[in-house]
Amino acid sequence: MEIDRISKRYAGTAVLTELSVRADAGQVVGILGGARSGKTTALRITAGLVDPDAGEVRIGGVPRNERTRTMLGYLPQRRGLPDGVTVLDHLVHLAELHAMATNDAHRAAEVQLAAFGLREVRSAHARDLTDGERERVLLAGALVHAPTVLVCDEPFGEHAEQTAQVLREHAERGGAVLVATGDTTAAQRFCDRVTILHNGQSVAEGAVAELRAAGATQVVVEMPDARPGWAEGIPGVEVVAAEQGRTVLRLTGNTDDQVLLRMAMAAGRVRAFRSGEPTLADLFAPVLGSGS
Ligand SMILES: Nc1ncnc2c1ncn2[C@@H]1O[C@H](COP(=O)(O)OP(=O)(O)OP(=O)(O)O)[C@@H](O)[C@H]1O
Numbered sequence: 001m002e003i004d005r006i007s008k009r010y011a012g013t014a015v016l017t018e019l020s021v022r023a024d025a026g027q028v029v030g031i032l033g034g035a036r037s038g039k040t041t042a043l044r045i046t047a048g049l050v051d052p053d054a055g056e057v058r059i060g061g062v063p064r065n066e067r068t069r070t071m072l073g074y075l076p077q078r079r080g081l082p083d084g085v086t087v088l089d090h091l092v093h094l095a096e097l098h099a100m101a102t103n104d105a106h107r108a109a110e111v112q113l114a115a116f117g118l119r120e121v122r123s124a125h126a127r128d129l130t131d132g133e134r135e136r137v138l139l140a141g142a143l144v145h146a147p148t149v150l151v152c153d154e155p156f157g158e159h160a161e162q163t164a165q166v167l168r169e170h171a172e173r174g175g176a177v178l179v180a181t182g183d184t185t186a187a188q189r190f191c192d193r194v195t196i197l198h199n200g201q202s203v204a205e206g207a208v209a210e211l212r213a214a215g216a217t218q219v220v221v222e223m224p225d226a227r228p229g230w231a232e233g234i235p236g237v238e239v240v241a242a243e244q245g246r247t248v249l250r251l252t253g254n255t256d257d258q259v260l261l262r263m264a265m266a267a268g269r270v271r272a273f274r275s276g277e278p279t280l281a282d283l284f285a286p287v288l289g290s291g292s
Pocket residue numbers: 010011015033034035036037038039040041042182
């Protein structure tokens with residue numbers, strides 16, 4: 001699935017500018033962005049619910065059309081479940097919308113009810129479901145017509161672990177998964193690759209492991225009694241944050257973390273010293289935290 005240089009403006013304001021994202025078979029790919037960065041718009045365009053002003057979305061190399069439409073499953077945000085419809089009717093309706101004959105649609109709905117442990121609530125209305133059940137109904141609805149590409153808007157809620165498992169299994173069966181999320185921790189845990197979206201533009205893209213490995217080593221030192229500013233001015237060490245005896249440092253160049261540890265011990269009693277690759281949050285917090 002390829003999003004190729006899509007742009008979108010609303011009332012003269014650019015919401016997306018030449019965004020390109022690719023999700024290959026076997027991959028879970030994330031669009032990670034802060035509030036109003038354009039994630040939902042990008043996904044709605046991918047799902048064919050909104051037209052881009054420029055650029056196109058291709059599935060299996062073919063621009064989106066009637067045929068490719070059935071190859072894609074869309075998981076909307078949690079509010080995207082109609083209240084007055086029963087779980088079974090909702091699933092059958094979605095299957096039929098994706099060109100399944102009524103009998104096949106019923107069979108497919110039954111398979112999803114069983115797969116997601118929803119048989120007992122088959123006749124319940126969406127408004128009477130628990131949050132966890134609603135999450136599972138939305139996932140079942142995205143999968144009911146057996147799509148190859150799954151497009152999921154903020155899928156990592158309360159039951160992120162189980163949801164991620166379903167998405168991973170879909171990828172392992174040869175599908176491609178695109179998720180939009182504002183949750184850096186979830187993106188780091190559950191995505192193979194991410195595109196960082198800021199003001200509708202991609203500001204970084206890559207495999208999660210590679211982005212992290214390329215970032216400067218991050219060190220957290222806990223020294224309850226050390227004098228504030230003990231780490232200021234050490235060559236090759238940048239102080240990211242310092243509060244209440246906890247200092248977060250970034251090692252630039254080839255600074256050896258063991259040298260830093262010795263300097264810390266010289267400055268006071270070290271209660272904890274953790275050194276490692278930066279998280280996605282460490283790397284992109286300034287971009288992701290700044291709202292739009
Ligand atoms: N139909 C629309 N008409 C006008 N403006 C819109 C429309 N849809 C989205 N926008 C604007 O586009 C911007 C991006 O919105 P979008 O929902 O795509 O971002 P998002 O990253 O999903 O944000 P959030 O995480 O807050 O849902 C916002 O400023 C929003 O107000």
